[in-house]
Amino acid sequence: MTKVVTFGEILMRMSPPNNLMYDQASSFDVTYGGGEFNVAASLVNYGIEADFITILPQNPIAECAINTIKNYGVGYKNILRKGNRIGIYFLENGIANRNSKVVYDRTNSSISQIKKGDIDWKLVFKDADWFHWSGITPALSKTAAEVCLEATETASKMGLTISTDLNYRSKLWNYGKHPKELIPKLLAYSNVILSDIDTARFMLGLEKIYPDYANDILIKENFEQLKKMLPNARTIAMTVRNCISASHYKIGGLLYKDNTLYRAKKHDVNPVLDRVGSGDAFMAGLLYGLVKFPDNLQKVVSFATGTCVLKHSIFGDINRVTKEEVLNFINTNGSAKVDR
Incomplete structure (x- = not known):
């Protein structure tokens, strides 16, 4: 049985x-999540064991986050309790032609204070098969990037499969480092990478391009170039998003492995209830499928594409659909008929 460890x-x-807009709000809906x-929560929902590694302070708000982790059945025993605060983000959900807006309040959060040696990675990985990290964690602080590298090096030495969702958050890289200074060394250990070509090139220090994602030949050439830079990368995948408005997307997916490009059909997503977490849903679906x-x-x-599409209909960060619902969606071409 596969066991996955995620860190972030x-x-x-x-x-x-x-x-509502921020300046209209007299209250806020509170949930907990993170890439x-x-x-991990999606994988447990699909029947795969998963542990989540993070650092949280000792206070009642952090306990709410811990309770969320417990409620999803994700392993939490190796979470470190230290530091002074949990990270916060504010989300103004867009609608129609008004875009969503995110404000981060995560400076000096507990995980940004993490240091090498805080986590016993050999203990964490002793019965694990897979390690997953994202491009968000090394953006938080110099020491968080160092610990992410420490984790990937240990996971690689112990023979785990390593996956990465190469998220880029421009508002988070604030400690004097450009992604190209850190990400290539981190990605060198990754076997499965989720990233669009633009983001991957930017974070690897290459000239940014805007490829035609409908052109299979061009996309294969670009994926092959990335694989030559990252020899341990066996699989590269990405979502294909066309934004019609904040309430209307067209969502597809690509996967490249062994010189072959696989393409999932695009689905109309209209209306969009909550876009946040849809990339994480794709990542979990990709991992589950592999x-x-x-x-x-x-x-x-x-x-993977089906999980991403369905997540747009669910409020909050976390995808709650079952694997049976995803399979039914892709087998019925997303008909969404009433299940009687």
Whole structure:
């Protein structure tokens, strides 16, 4: 049985209800989530064991986050309790032609104070098969980037499969480092990478381009170039998003492995209830598919895309659909008929 370990920050999310703007709000809906935890929660929901590693302070708000982790059945025993605060982000959910807005309040959060040696990675990984991290964690602080490298090096030495969602958050890289100074060394250990070509090139220090994602030949050439820079990368995947408005997306997916490009069909997503966490849903679906049906990569990318599409209908960071619901979605071409 596969066991996955994810590492990152869980945040308190505060959103004005009913698509209100910040200056209209007299209250906020509070939930908890974060990229790497969202992946772990989805995997447990699909029947794969997952542990989440983070640092949280000893206070009642952090206990709320811990309770969320427990409620999703994600392992929490190796979470370190130190520091003074949990990270917070405010989300103004866009609608129609008004875009969503995020304000971060995570400076000096507990995980940004993490240091090498704080986590016993050999203990954490002793019965694990897979380690997952994202590009958000090394953006938090110099020491968080060092610990992320410490974790990936240990996971690699212990023979774990390593996956990365190469998220780029421009508002977080504030401690004097450019991603290209850190990400190439971190990515060198990764076997599965989720990233669009633009972001991957930027974070690896290459000239940014805007490829035509409908052109299979061009996309294969770009993925192959990335794989030559990252020889341990066996699989590269990405979501394909067309934003019609904040309430209307077209969502597809790509997967590249062994010189073959697999493409999932695009789905109309209209209306969008909550876009946040949809990339994490894709990542979890990708990981699940690679574990459960590795010989059917077309099904893998279709499953991952289906999880991403369905997440847009769910409030909060975390995808709550079951694997049966995802399979039904892709088998019925997303008909969304009433289940009677």
